[in-house]
Amino acid sequence: MTINGQQLPPREGHLVLGATVRTLGAWPSGWRVPGAHGNPADDPTILRRTALTAEAAGLDFLFFGDWLATAAEFEHTDPYLLARIEPFAAVSYLAAVTERIGLVATVSSAHAEPYTTARSSASIDVLSGGRVALCVATGAEARSASNFGWDTVHSDADRFAAAGEFIDILRGLWDSWEDGAFIADAASGRLIDGSKLHPLNYVGAYRASAGPLNTVRPPQGHPPIAVVGGSVNARRLAARDADLLFASPRTFDEAVEQYVSSRQQVAREGRSVRDFRIVTPILPIVAETREAAWAIYDELVALVPLPDEPLSDVRLQLPSNRTFRTLASVLGVPLTSVALDDSVPTRVAARFSSLGAQLVEAVRARSGRVVGGERPVTYRHLLVAHAVTAPVLVGSAADVADHFETWFRARAVDGFTVLSAVTSAVSSETAIDSFEAFATLVVPELQRRGLFRTAYEGSTLRDHLALPAVPNSHLRVQLQTL
Numbered sequence: 001m002t003i004n005g006q007q008l009p010p011r012e013g014h015l016v017l018g019a020t021v022r023t024l025g026a027w028p029s030g031w032r033v034p035g036a037h038g039n040p041a042d043d044p045t046i047l048r049r050t051a052l053t054a055e056a057a058g059l060d061f062l063f064f065g066d067w068l069a070t071a072a073e074f075e076h077t078d079p080y081l082l083a084r085i086e087p088f089a090a091v092s093y094l095a096a097v098t099e100r101i102g103l104v105a106t107v108s109s110a111h112a113e114p115y116t117t118a119r120s121s122a123s124i125d126v127l128s129g130g131r132v133a134l135c136v137a138t139g140a141e142a143r144s145a146s147n148f149g150w151d152t153v154h155s156d157a158d159r160f161a162a163a164g165e166f167i168d169i170l171r172g173l174w175d176s177w178e179d180g181a182f183i184a185d186a187a188s189g190r191l192i193d194g195s196k197l198h199p200l201n202y203v204g205a206y207r208a209s210a211g212p213l214n215t216v217r218p219p220q221g222h223p224p225i226a227v228v229g230g231s232v233n234a235r236r237l238a239a240r241d242a243d244l245l246f247a248s249p250r251t252f253d254e255a256v257e258q259y260v261s262s263r264q265q266v267a268r269e270g271r272s273v274r275d276f277r278i279v280t281p282i283l284p285i286v287a288e289t290r291e292a293a294w295a296i297y298d299e300l301v302a303l304v305p306l307p308d309e310p311l312s313d314v315r316l317q318l319p320s321n322r323t324f325r326t327l328a329s330v331l332g333v334p335l336t337s338v339a340l341d342d343s344v345p346t347r348v349a350a351r352f353s354s355l356g357a358q359l360v361e362a363v364r365a366r367s368g369r370v371v372g373g374e375r376p377v378t379y380r381h382l383l384v385a386h387a388v389t390a391p392v393l394v395g396s397a398a399d400v401a402d403h404f405e406t407w408f409r410a411r412a413v414d415g416f417t418v419l420s421a422v423t424s425a426v427s428s429e430t431a432i433d434s435f436e437a438f439a440t441l442v443v444p445e446l447q448r449r450g451l452f453r454t455a456y457e458g459s460t461l462r463d464h465l466a467l468p469a470v471p472n473s474h475l476r477v478q479l480q481t482l
């Protein structure tokens with residue numbers, strides 16, 4: 001395997017693979033595919049089925065993102081945000097349904113209380129046998145803020161500083177109970193060794209908690225913590241405090257740059273880079289053959305509602321980035337006398353802006369269509385490529401595995417969280433289910449290449465991610481003073 005003519009060295013370990021769960025599908029109109037899931041009231045069955053599929057494939061974790069608000073306008077952009085099961089409820093439910101897979105719940109460090117979060121995550125870690133993780137989102141959205149009585153969104157600096165304190169408190173509270181604190185000595189009547197229960201007495205600028213926590217130490221010691229985002233602040237917080245960074249670089253080069261600089265930052269914090277993973281989202285559309293995958297992509301493109309003629313009024317209150325006017329300005333050419341399904345003529349494409357040329361390339365990569373070719377590029381394809389910004393990857397199992405292998409071996413990422421375009425309904429065959437296709441086609445190909453496990457070796461999420469155990473800080477203090 002080569003990149004820019006250079007042979008990629010093999011890499012130790014295996015890919016981190018998670019599934020980002022969006023029950024209504026991660027493609028904005030995935031729910032319109034015949035037989036697709038379209039009613040969140042049926043989510044319990046869908047969650048259960050997806051979790052069992054992911055576990056049978058040996059995935060590291062299921063990832064539940066969160067957004068603390070809703071609005072009708074998400075209908076055409078992010079339908080999965082409209083109404084969804086809350087992440088801690090989802091992972092508690094799935095802890096009882098599954099046995100090995102990790103369960104990652106997103107929490108807002110702006111709006112959640114660290115004591116409650118430490119307690120519920122420790123409880124789910126106990127209930128699941130060490131399989132929970134937290135994804136800390138710093139929350140920067142006016143609508144979410146107003147749901148918590150805030151009249152303003154706090155500054156970036158404040159939110160990230162508060163997130164650091166939030167994580168400090170989680171880690172401190174999780175260490176409240178030393179192992180062996182519950183002695184249950186019936187003869188003496190001593191249930192606990194009180195010297196092994198520690199208060200926290202944390203007072204920060206934003207957050208405070210006295211502790212101790214009224215939950216035993218989680219089986220993982222500290223459940224893994226992920227931080228989301230690609231900004232300097234997010235990377236700094238991740239390097240200081242997190243086990244995982246969930247970031248979404250736009251290009252391969254950006255991913256490599258981010259991988260190198262984030263790991264340097266981890267080392268500057270005095271931590272081992274071996275204890276840190278960088279994972280990025282991907283939306284694979286995979287089928288038995290590349291051509292069949294292109295056909296699925298074409299179907300998904302056709303289902304994205306768009307204004308059906310140039311300059312027409314926006315009937316469905318579609319997002320502003322879906323109009324012909326927007327497309328014309330992105331492409332840098334006037335589009336007054338063309339229809340959505342017209343092919344783009346070669347002479348017009350030659351005048352496209354660099355952004356327009358990037359869209360043409362995105363359409364080629366996703367659908368095999370080329371300007372002036374037998375399967376031509378249409379304005380509809382360009383507009384959808386512009387409007388739907390998900391990191392889409394279309395192809396056969398080998399194509400998708402090539403992408404994963406290249407990014408992994410080139411040290412652009414440690415792994416991926418897989419978004420699924422279409423979820424099949426409770427009552428329908430799973431043949432149209434994007435995650436099912438990924439699990440049955442791509443996972444075996446990754447296993448064949450030695451890039452992914454064929455069976456779980458450990459039982460906790462830390463085991464799956466090859467993250468070391470975290471000794472109790474009180475024990476560390478005692479050892480240092482010996």
Ligand SMILES: Cc1cc2nc3c(=O)[nH]c(=O)nc-3n(C[C@H](O)[C@H](O)[C@H](O)COP(=O)(O)O)c2cc1C
Pocket residue numbers: 064065066067106137138139140228229230231232234246247248280281
């Ligand atoms: C992979 C990924 C997943 C994310 N998931 C969530 C989420 O579930 N909830 C949320 O509020 N924000 C989520 N975000 C958004 C981040 O919290 C952040 O607001 C956004 O990335 C912009 O910040 P940045 O400039 O640091 O990247 C996610 C971001 C990324 C890259």
